[in-house]
Each structure stands twice: as structure tokens, then as C-alpha cells.
Amino acid sequence: MSIxxxxxxxxxxxxQEMMLKFLRKNGFIVYAATNSDELQNELKKHRIDIILLDVxxxxxxxxxxxxxxxxxxxxxxxxxSALATDQDRLSGxxxxxxxxxxxxxxxxxxxxxxxxxLKRGLKVPSLSYRRNxxxxxxxxxxxxxxxxxxxxxxxxxxxxxxxxxxxxxxxLANPNISLSREELANAIDDxxxxxxxxxxxxxxxxxxxxxxxxxxxxxDTKLPTLIKTERGLGYIFTAEVKPKNA
Numbered sequence: 001m002s003i004x005x006x007x008x009x010x011x012x013x014x015x016q017e018m019m020l021k022f023l024r025k026n027g028f029i030v031y032a033a034t035n036s037d038e039l040q041n042e043l044k045k046h047r048i049d050i051i052l053l054d055v056x057x058x059x060x061x062x063x064x065x066x067x068x069x070x071x072x073x074x075x076x077x078x079x080x081s082a083l084a085t086d087q088d089r090l091s092g093x094x095x096x097x098x099x100x101x102x103x104x105x106x107x108x109x110x111x112x113x114x115x116x117x118l119k120r121g122l123k124v125p126s127l128s129y130r131r132n133x134x135x136x137x138x139x140x141x142x143x144x145x146x147x148x149x150x151x152x153x154x155x156x157x158x159x160x161x162x163x164x165x166x167x168x169x170x171x172l173a174n175p176n177i178s179l180s181r182e183e184l185a186n187a188i189d190d191x192x193x194x195x196x197x198x199x200x201x202x203x204x205x206x207x208x209x210x211x212x213x214x215x216x217x218x219x220d221t222k223l224p225t226l227i228k229t230e231r232g233l234g235y236i237f238t239a240e241v242k243p244k245n246a
Contacts, residue, residue, distance in 0.1 A: 003027065003028065003029050004028055004029070004049040004050065004118055005028070005029040005030070005031065005046060005047055005048050005049050005050075006023055006028050006029070006030045006031070006048070006049065006050050006051075006052060006114065007030075007031045007032070007033060007039065007042050007043070007046075007048045007050075007051045007052070008020060008023070008030060008031070008032050008033070008052045009032075009033045009034070009035075009038075009039050009051060009052065009053045009054055009057065009062070009065070010032070010034065010052070010054045010057075010080070011034040011035065011054065011057050011058055012054070015054075015103075016032055016034070018107075019052065019080075019107075019110070020032055022107045022110075022111070023111075023114075026111055028114075031046055031048070034057065034058075035057055035058065035060055036057075036060055036065050036068070039051075039065065039069075043073075043075075044176075046177075047174065047177050047178075047179070047183075048075055049075070049076070049118065050075065050076045050077070050078065050114060050117060050118060051069070051075055051076070051077045051078070052078050052080050052110075052114075053065060053066055053077055053078070053079050053080065053097075054079075054080055054081060055079060055080075055081035055082075055083055055088075055092075056081070056082070056083075062079060062081065063079075063091050063092060063095055064095075066079065066092065066095045066096060066097055067095035067096065069096075070095060070096035072243060073173075076098045076117045076118065077096065077097050077098055078097065078098060078099040078100070078101060078113060078114065078117060079092040079097045079099070079100045079101070080101050080103060080105070080110070081100070081101075081102065081103060082102070082103040083102075084102040088100075098117050099113050099116075099117055101113055135243070136172045136241050136242065136243050137241070137242045138172065138175075138226070138239040138240065138241045138242070139153075139225075139226060139239045139240075140153035141153060141217060143168065143169075143172060145169075148160075148165050150168070150216075150217070152217075158216050158217070160213075160216060161212070163188060163209055164209065164212055164213050164216065166187075166188040167184065167188055167209055167210070167213055168213060168217075170184060170187045170188060171227065171235075171237035172237070172241050172243075174237070175237050175238070175239065175240065175241040176236065176237070176238060177236065177237075178230045178233050178234065178235075178236045179233075179234050179235055179236065180233055180234040181198055181202075181203050181206045181207075181234045181235075182197070182198045182234075183234070184206055184234060184235070185198055185202055185205075185206055188209075206234075210227060210235060213227065214226075214227055225238070225239075226238060226239050
């Protein structure tokens with residue numbers, strides 16, 4: 001199972017450093033951002049499994065940022081804020097936050113909350129596909145999120161199986177990010193136990209599924225240009241993906 005990745009969005013340097021050191025000490029991969037632009041850059045560069053988001057970020061508001069993230073993504077978000085009223089908490093939950101922690105906090109409580117949110121059934125959160133009311137274009141292909149269909153550059157409608165569709169949606173939601181076979185298996189099978197390592201048969205099943213999807217969207221399956229193999233890891237979707245309202 002992959003090590004969970006956390007993005008800490010905090011503009012107080014001392015608080016940020018404390019959270020980074022503590023979370024890394026407890027076995028997580030941790031990245032940092034101080035504003036919404038840096039946050040978006042980190043989401044583009046890395047697979048993020050959970051976001052710890054401060055509310056007061058200079059001139060920016062974490063509640064607004066959380067609401068904007070929720071438009072396209074289902075990454076779990078824990079708001080970490082000095083604002084402690086019930087209304088503040090309700091504002092956070094109202095825009096889609098998964099939890100709300102008040103500063104100052106016991107680091108062990110933060111760790112427990114992070115583990116609880118990750119365990120809550122959000123399987124490989126950053127691989128959860130964006131809402132199905134979106135369409136995506138890639139390499140002159142079009143995926144219709146409402147109809148679950150893809151249209152080739154020549155205008156032909158291509159039929160995909162249920163699992164092929166789920167796999168494609170994972171790639172479209174995570175372009176240019178290396179994804180392991182285990183991450184892909186967890187993302188397309190909600191019933192899979194995350195505590196179980198991928199066995200040989202499951203690994204082969206992912207490879208077979210990738211092969212079938214390639215046969216539908218690649219010009220040359222022997223020299224794929226969209227879904228490339230990452231030797232020793234898994235696969236990466238290399239096309240530029242543009243989401244838009246369907």
C-alpha cells in the first residue's frame with residue numbers, strides 16, 4: 001500500500017514547520033503551501049491524499065478555497081483553524097470539509113483525525129474521479145461524464161466496459177501522475193480491502209484492463225502515447241486533460 005501524502009496549507013511558518021516535522025515523523029509524505037496558487041501547483045505535481053487547510057491565509061479565506069476545491073475534486077480536507085465557534089465549524093462542513101480542528105491542538109489529536117479521515121472509506125482519495133457532470137478533452141478525444149461515452153478525434157463513439165470507464169476516469173482525474181497498480185486497483189474497486197497487498201492475479205488483471213483500454217484509445221498499442229508504462233511502478237496518463245462543464 002502506498003504511503004499517504006498530505007498537503008499542509010498554512011502561512012504561519014512556525015505552525016507549518018511543526019506540522020510538517022510531526023507528520024513526517026509519523027510516516028507520511030508531506031508537502032506545503034501557503035496560498036491557493038501554491039496549493040494548486042502542489043495538486044498538479046503530486047498525488048495528494050488529504051489536505052490540511054488553514055482558514056486565515058493572508059488575504060485569502062480557507063473556506064472559499066475549500067469550496068473551490070470541491071467543485072472538481074473529492075480529496076479529503078481537514079480545516080485547521082483558530083476560529084472555534086459553532087458557526088465557523090458549520091461554515092467549514094458546509095463547503096465540504098471532512099473534519100474541523102481548532103488551534104491550538106494536540107498533535108496526537110491531529111494525527112488521529114488524519115488517520116480517521118483516511119480510513120473512512122475514501123479509497124485513495126486523490127484518485128476519486130471528479131464529478132460525473134464534467135466532460136474532459138484529451139488528445140482530440142472527448143469524454144462525456146453524463147453519458148459515460150468517449151468520442152474519437154474522427155467523431156466515432158467508442159464503447160467502453162464498466163471497468164474500462166472507471167479506469168479512464170481515474171486517469172482523466174490524475175493526468176501526468178504516476179499511479180501504481182495498487183492505487184489503480186483501489187480506485188476502481190470500492191470493495192477492495194486497502195490493508196491487503198495486491199496479489200499476482202490482481203496485478204495481472206490491472207495490466208489486462210490497461211491493455212483493453214489502450215486498444216480503444218491508442219493509435220499503436222505497442223507504442224502507446226497516452227497511457228505509458230512506468231517501469232517498476234505502474235502507469236501514467238501523459239495527455240493534457242481539460243475538464244469542462246458538460
